[in-house]
Amino acid sequence: MESKHQTDNPNRRRAVSRAKKLLERLLDLLFPPKCPFCGRLMEHAGICAACRQELPWIEDTDSLREGADGLRCAGVLWYEGSAAEGLRRLKFQGASAAAEPMGALVAQCAARWFSGEFDTVTWVPVSRKRLRQRGYDQAELLARAACRHWETAPVRLLNKTQDNPAQSGLREAAARRANVLGVYEPAGEIAGKRVLLVDDICTTGATLSECARVLKDAGADSVVCAAVALTRQHGASEKVHK
Numbered sequence: 001m002e003s004k005h006q007t008d009n010p011n012r013r014r015a016v017s018r019a020k021k022l023l024e025r026l027l028d029l030l031f032p033p034k035c036p037f038c039g040r041l042m043e044h045a046g047i048c049a050a051c052r053q054e055l056p057w058i059e060d061t062d063s064l065r066e067g068a069d070g071l072r073c074a075g076v077l078w079y080e081g082s083a084a085e086g087l088r089r090l091k092f093q094g095a096s097a098a099a100e101p102m103g104a105l106v107a108q109c110a111a112r113w114f115s116g117e118f119d120t121v122t123w124v125p126v127s128r129k130r131l132r133q134r135g136y137d138q139a140e141l142l143a144r145a146a147c148r149h150w151e152t153a154p155v156r157l158l159n160k161t162q163d164n165p166a167q168s169g170l171r172e173a174a175a176r177r178a179n180v181l182g183v184y185e186p187a188g189e190i191a192g193k194r195v196l197l198v199d200d201i202c203t204t205g206a207t208l209s210e211c212a213r214v215l216k217d218a219g220a221d222s223v224v225c226a227a228v229a230l231t232r233q234h235g236a237s238e239k240v241h242k
């Protein structure tokens with residue numbers, strides 16, 4: 001589905017649309033769609049019926065979390081079981097096609113909690129070095145997939161300028177905050193924007209908080225966050241929004 005700004009010529013539009021459908025069918029034959037969580041082959045891209053039933057969906061108001069700094073982050077799934085497996089595949093096993101259905105979940109979640117609160121979508125970027133190794137930026141793919149539902153595209157507003165150790169190796173909230181301090185820099189036009197910041201997982205919120213701080217220091221009006229998965233809270237560093 002193309003945006004209405006692209007062309008006014010109906011013949012060209014129909015031809016482009018036919019070519020896109022043909023390409024999609026060809027890609028489905030070459031790379032049949034798989035459920036992003038269990039890897040089962042599917043007739044159409046999406047989440048399989050079994051996963052829809054069994055995934056650790058976050059119940060109602062638990063899906064909106066507020067950090068100590070007031071930053072709100074909405075999430076769809078608890079980071080456990082097949083949700084965690086799916087996200088690990090997205091990140092480490094090149095399953096970038098999984099970003100499409102997962103991005104759709106992010107779009108639904110953001111529309112539910114933050115409707116009318118953002119005018120720009122961006123993502124928590126990986127560093128250039130990581131991008132070269134992995135070939136894609138999983139949070140950017142999620143943001144792109146979410147934006148397709150709003151017929152828009154995400155905008156790069158952040159660069160990751162340092163390769164810090166992975167947050168997953170650090171348990172203490174203070175260590176996680178220190179680890180991300182100063183590793184992101186603002187990029188592009190940020191002043192006055194009301195930003196939706198997309199990431200794959202929100203653990204303690206340290207990364208999202210640091211990114212939100214950088215965006216606000218660069219003049220963003222407001223920042224809200226959406227992630228595919230949240231980890232369950234054990235510490236008291238963040239309160240769960242009720």
Ligand SMILES: [Zn+2]
Pocket residue numbers: 035036037038039040047048049050051052
């Ligand atoms: Zn599945």
